[in-house]
Structures are given as structure tokens and as C-alpha cells.
Amino acid sequence: MTAPRVDDVPGVVVLVSGSGTLLQALIDAAADDAYGVRIAAVGADRDGIEALARAERAAIPTFVCRVADFATREEWDAALADRVAEHAPDLVVSAGFLKLVGVSFLARFGGRYVNSHNALLPAFPGMHGPRDALAYGVKVTGATLFLVDEGVDTGAIVAQCVVPVDADDTVDTLTERIKQAERPQLVDVVGRMVRQGFTVLNRKVLIP
Template sequence: MIPSSEEPILTARLVVLLSGTGTLLQALLDATREPAYGATVVAVGADRHSAGGLARAERAGIPTFTLRVRDFPSREEWDAALTERVQAYEPDLVISAGFLKLVGKQFLAVFGGRYVNSHNSLLPAFPGMHGPRDALAYGVRVAGATLFVVDEGVDAGPIIAQVAVPVEDDDTEESLTERIKGAERRQLVDTIGAMVRLGFTVQGRKVTIP
């Protein structure tokens, strides 16, 4: 059984990890402005200095940090440094919101069951970095987004929530990606809010929110 939060958290502390522009982060920041949401973003981390989401966090007055894999002698040392930096903020949940680096064993040993990721496909279909492109190439009629608990695999952990997005005949990778992003943001906000307000359990591959 993966450790989980069986009881609701009064005001959950969220650390968000990202690599890109931070649209998922922005959705969380907008939601957490309401005290009734039940959570606050206490830090934002990235694996590159160019990540636009860092500027979003800084404008909101949220501490940021950047840890690039290339700045460490090994991937294991980067993972240890990331674990230490995130742990310093004492998060209840860590959220990968477009974070393009796989964490390692040390990170999962500390945050297993509390590290969640949003992916732009209906897993287990189309894992990896190009979900919408792969979905179009395969010819599916329904795509979507998945929120899941991260484990040692690649986009393979227990599924928390999924949302479907129809694929239109004239869709391009860009148009489908943008529609998925809209659904993905809503799902992330709604599901994280429910997790922190109601609690959740993870047993095998089943995630339950009361």
C-alpha cells in the first residue's frame, strides 16, 4: 500500500514542479486564492531557468527554485538535491504540472503516494511526451487527460481521475493539445481540491476520494 492522506488537510501545502509556461500552475494559483479551496502553493520548482512558470510564481510572491540535471555529477545526485529542496517546504502534496524529468528512488521514497502528475492522454494509452500527437496518429476518436500517482514507471502509476476530450476530424496536434489543456486544468483543480478537503487513499492501483 502506498502511503496516502486518509484524513482531510485543513490547508494543504502544495509544491508544484514544472518545465514550461505554467498554465497548470496558474489554474492552481487562481483556485487557491479562495480560502475554501483548502490548499496553498508554497513553492514552485523547475528543471530549467527558462521555464515560464517560474515568472508566474514570482509574480504571485511564491518562492521558486531551479535544479538542472546537467549541474550535477549524476542523476542520483540531482534526485537527492531535488528531494532535499522539496522536503524543505514540508509539502502535503507534490504536483508535477508539466515537469519533464523523471524523479528517482530517493524522491519516491520520501514522497511516494503524495506525488501526482497530470498527463495529456487517457493512460495507459499514449504515455510519454507526445500524447496528443500519438493519439492523432493512431486515429482514436477520444483523447483526454489523466491525473495519477507517480511510481517508478513512466506514466504508469495508479489513476486518480480522467477526463475525455473528443477528437475532431479537422484536429491538428496543436488544436487537440489546446482543448486537452483546458480540460486538464479543470480536472487538476477539481481533483486536487477534493483530495485535500476530503482526504484520499491509495491501495494497489485504486485511488479513492471519499
């Protein structure tokens, strides 16, 4: 059987800011033709990060769009949308991307932009999900994949996985265990969203 042309394989753009462990899970999955999704490009908000190095080692196109290079946050947001659009993605994935996108970006990719958060939303939104979960004393936490909207971690939930909180957990140990559950969820659900499509009805995200 003839392998599909690259143009025939649906693609995603992955946005990153740090070490890229979530990105690596997607890279590893996409290396198998059976996954049926390619990583069209990896974009970052800063230079010199390991996530970009991971993409380059996998021969994936990369780009950097730094807030500091623009006069306003709105100009950066529009430029980021332009850079992503160059790769015509079927879905945009935030994999540890530490910048909030704005009106211009959401006008073009709203409903097609997903983020993975290290807590069970709507509990513990923001930058410190594991820390806040520990401080509150919950017995379970986890990871949430959701569609990004104008709020902070307020979009429609696509998938969640549960991680028990151990009595001797620290922020570091809990964060690492969440990542271990978060990575396969991201790979599985992103793959199904891209291959099978999805609909949103009254905040319920439905994948056929």
C-alpha cells in the same frame, strides 16, 4: 470569522518546466481562501521560464534544481527531494515537469506525487500523447491525473476526463483542447486530495 494561519492551510509543491498554464490554474484557485489549499513553493528544472515568473508574480517561493548542476542524475534526484521537503508539502504536483524522478525522490514522496498527462492512460504514455492519439486515429482522448511510480506514466489513476478528437484536429488544436479540460480537473482533484485525503487500494485511488 478569523482567517486560518498560513501554517494551518495544507500546502502543495508544484514542479514545472515550461509556460505554466496548469500552474496558473492552481494559482488562481489557491488565491481564493475557500479552495483550502496553498501553493507552498514552485520548483523548476531550468531557469528563465514563464512558470517561474507566474509564481513570482503571485509571491510564491520558487527554486531551481538543474540536472546539469550535479555529477549524476541520482545526486540531482536526491537534491530535488531535499528542496521539495524544505516546504513540507502534503502533496507534490507535476504540472508539465519534464524530468523523471528517481529512487530518492519516490522514497520520500511516493504515494504523494501526482502528474497530469495529456492522454487517457494506459494509452499513449510518454512525451507525445496528443500526437500519438492522432496518429492512431482514436475518436476520444483526454487527460489523466495519476500517482507517479517508478515507471513512465504507469502509476495508479486518480482521475480522467474525456476530450473528443475532431476530424480536422492538429496536434496543436487537440493539445489545447485537452489543456482546457485538464486544468479544471487538476484544480478540482488536487484540492480534494489535499483537503479530504485519499487511499490507494489495488490501484484504485479513493477520495472520501
